[in-house]
Amino acid sequence: MAIILDGVVVSHMITSSIKNQVAKMERKPGLAVVLVGDDPASHIYVNAKEEACHEVGIYSRKIILPATTSEMSLLDDIKRLNADAAIDGILVQLPLPDHIDEATVLAAVDPRKDVDCLHPDNIAKYRTQTEKIDLESSLLPCTPKGIIKLIESTGYEIEGKKAVVVGRSFLIGKPTAFLLENRGAVVTVCHSQTANLKEEVLTGDIAIAAVGKKDLITADMIKLGAFVVDVGTNRIGDQVYGDVDFEKVSEVAGYITPVPGGVGPMTIAMLLENTLLLAEQSHP
Template identity: 45%
Template sequence: MPAQVLDGRPVANRILEEVAAGSAELAAIRGRPPALVAVGVGDDPATRSYFRSIGRLAEKAAIRFEARYLPADASTDGLIEEIRRLNVDPAVDGILVQMPLPAHLDAARVAETLDPKKDVDGITPDNAGRLFLGRPQLVPSTPVGGLEVLRAYGIPIEGRRAVVVGRSNILGKPLALMLLNENATVTVCHTRTRNLAEVTREAEILCVGAGRPGLITADMVRPRAVVLDFGTNWTERGLVGDVDFEAVKEVAGAITPVPGGIGPVTTAVLLRNTLEAARRH
C-alpha cells in the first residue's frame, strides 16, 4: 500500500487562522499589525520564491511583510548595517535573514548582530542556546514545521528512532534537539557519514534536509517509516525535495511531498513567530 501523503497545507491554514486572530487583537491594542522584514542577498530563485510565499501567507495572517534584497556582491559590513537599522526600527517586529548566505559573507557575524527579540527564525546565539538548554523562545521555523506536521497527523515521536540527514544550524541541529526534547532517540547524519543507507534504514522517522535532490531512494528507507522531506531544490523539473518521492512512497508508511508538505507549514510557523515577537516588542 502506498504511503499516506502528509499534506502540509491544511496544517498551515490552521496555524494561519490562529495567527490572524492574534494579529487582529494586537493591532486593535497598539494601532498597527505585526511587521516582518525579510532580507535576502543576491538573486537566488529559491529565496525569491520563498519570500513571495511569505508575502501571500502574511496577508492571510494579517501581518505586514516586506522583502528587501541586497546585491550579490554585498559585503558582510553592508548586510550588518542593514540589520542594525532594522534592529532599532520600532515599526519592525521580526527580521528574517535568509540562510544560507553567499559564501563570501560571514554568517556568524550576521547572526550575532541580529536582535534576538526580533530573530524570528532562531539563528542568533541567544536563541540557539535557549533551544539547546531546553528553554526555547524564538526557534527555527523549518524544523518546527516538520514537528507540526507530525502532531497534526497524530504521528507519535516519543520512544521512536529518528534519523536526521543534514546538520545545518537552521535545520539539522535544531531539529535533532527538538526531537530529543520529544523523547525520540536521535541519530544525525551528514556528508561524511559512512554507509548512509544502513543508518537511514534504521529510522522510524526519517528527516531529510541535506540540499541534494533525490538523495534518499527507496532502498534507503525502512518499510512503513515516516519520511519528512525538508529539501527545497530548484531543478529543470521545478521544485523537488531530497527524497525520491515516487519511489519512496511505495515503501514508507507516510511521507511529505515537495512542494505542499513542510514548506507552507514552515512559513506559517515563521509568521506565528513574528506574532510572538510582536507581543514581546
C-alpha cells in the first residue's frame, strides 16, 4: 500500500517559514493576480491564492476583468502593474478567453515580476542551467517547482531514476520534465495519445500525470513501488478528481499524491515563495 503524500502538511511547513520571513520585513511583498472572465474554477483558484497571501502577510491585489475585455485593455492593466512599486509579482490566471493571445500577454509581464516564470526570458534562463538548480533561490514555474519539492520532502533520490511525465504542456509537463532531468533522472515525456502509453508508464520509477483526464493512469500501468504524482484536476459536479485511479494505484505504488490535497497546496506555496524571492531581488 502506497504512502499518501499530504501536500497540505508539506506546504504548511513552507508557508510557515515564509510567514516568519515576511514578518521581519519592513516592506511587505506584493502579489497581483489578474483574472479575465467568469470561469468558476479560476475564481476558486484566485480566491485561494488571495487567502494564502493574507495568511502569510503578503499584500494581495485581485483584478477581476470581464470576459469581453480586449487584449489591448489587458495589456494596459499589465503595464500599470509593471510600473506599480507595491507589486513584486504578477500572475495572469490561465486560461484566457479565446480572443486574447496568451503568449502576447505573458510576454508583456515584466520578467522581474513574472511570479510563475512564464516570460520567455525567464524560461530561457532556467532551461539553460547545467548545474543542479537550487530550488530555494531560483525563480521556477510554481507547479513544477512544487512537484520536485514534494518528492524531495520524502528523502526520495531522483538522480538515476527513470521518470515518465504524461502531459506536455508548457505550464506543467515540459518544465517538470526539465527539472527532473536537471536532478539526474532519465525522462520520457508522453501524452494522452502516446502509442503504448501503458508500456511507457510501466517503465517509470517516477510517474507524473498532468493531462486532465480522469482515471487515465490505472494500476496496471504502474511499476511496483513507483512514486506517483497526480497533477490532474478534473471537476465532475461538485467533486474533483485527478488523472490517476487513486484507490487502485495506491495498492501498487510506493508513494502517491491525492487529488485534492496533493500538488495543489504546493503550487500555492511556491507562488508565495516566488513572490518573496522577487521582493528580495527587487528590494535587497
